Amino acid sequence: xxxxxxxxxxxxxxxxxxxxxxxxxxxxxxxxxxxxxxxxxxxxxxxxxxxxxxxxxxxxxxxxxxxxxxxxxxxxxxxxxxxxxxxxxxxxxxxxxxxxxxxxxxxxxxxxxxxxxxxxxxxxxxxxxxxxxxxxxxxxxxxxxxxxxxxxxxxxxxxxxxxxxxxxxxxxxxxxxxxxxxxxxxxxxxxxxxxxxxxxxxxxxxxxxxxxxxxxxxxxxxxxxxxxxxxxxxxxxxx
Numbered sequence: 001x002x003x004x005x006x007x008x009x010x011x012x013x014x015x016x017x018x019x020x021x022x023x024x025x026x027x028x029x030x031x032x033x034x035x036x037x038x039x040x041x042x043x044x045x046x047x048x049x050x051x052x053x054x055x056x057x058x059x060x061x062x063x064x065x066x067x068x069x070x071x072x073x074x075x076x077x078x079x080x081x082x083x084x085x086x087x088x089x090x091x092x093x094x095x096x097x098x099x100x101x102x103x104x105x106x107x108x109x110x111x112x113x114x115x116x117x118x119x120x121x122x123x124x125x126x127x128x129x130x131x132x133x134x135x136x137x138x139x140x141x142x143x144x145x146x147x148x149x150x151x152x153x154x155x156x157x158x159x160x161x162x163x164x165x166x167x168x169x170x171x172x173x174x175x176x177x178x179x180x181x182x183x184x185x186x187x188x189x190x191x192x193x194x195x196x197x198x199x200x201x202x203x204x205x206x207x208x209x210x211x212x213x214x215x216x217x218x219x220x221x222x223x224x225x226x227x228x229x230x231x232x233x234x235x236x237x238x239x
Contacts, residue, residue: 009226016223020216023209030209031070034094034202035086041194045087045099052103052188061106072098074105076120081106093195097203100189101210104181107188113180119173126166136160144235154236161232168221175214182207 043051049063066072066082074081081102087095108116137160144153186204189195195203 005230009223009230013220013223013227016216016219020213020220023212023216026209026212027070030206031086031094031098034097034206035090035092037093037199037202038091039093039096039194039199040196041096042091043096043194044089044091045083045095046089048096048189048194049081049083049099049103051192051194052100053106055188055192056107056110058106058110061110070098072102074102074109076105076109076116079106079109093199093202094206096189096195097185097206100185100203101181101207104184104188105177107184108177108181113177115173115177115180119170119177122166122173123170126163126170129163129166133160133163136163141235150236157232157236161228164228165225168218168225171214171218171221175211175218178214179211182211 046063053059053061053063061079061081063081063083065088066084068084069086071084072082072087081099083099083102087098105116107113136156140153140156140158140160142153143156144150185207186200189203190200
């Protein structure tokens, strides 16, 4: 009954995975390209993050150095903006864009931006329950087929599907949070008057490339969820 739906979604996953690889390539190439372009303001990523925080009256957030490449993030628990080595002390357009984006998350936190709070809750729940997906699915299958306990088996199977769905939900709520942080970053940079119109366009290109990775992750997670749902429906349907 669900055979062709399963095949179609499987076929759709291939271009989605290709798109994800393209998105990763686009991020790397855009960052690499504009890492070679020095901003006219001669400010480092760290300088820009600190100035943005001060401009918005946020003094509880620290700007810290993080190891790695493009490992930049904002940690709402520790109130820290962590900037990777290529961003920390670089005056490039790419570094300023990434630093401003992460500071955008700090602004969201300071303004109690609701989608960010929802994302934190969903991600925390998803991380806590993700390891239960396969055990619940296997228990459900054993109960359903081996012990002939169909109703209890169905419950375990669908609870497992629900846990898998949390991962897709986490990606769904992540996308607007990330795009909003980029919009805040561009607005702040424009308001600070430290970059030219050309440089702002270049920052937008870097941040738009990064947004593609979140779109790709969401697409793959939704298609994967659809396949899991089809499998569960096929197993638990009653003719």
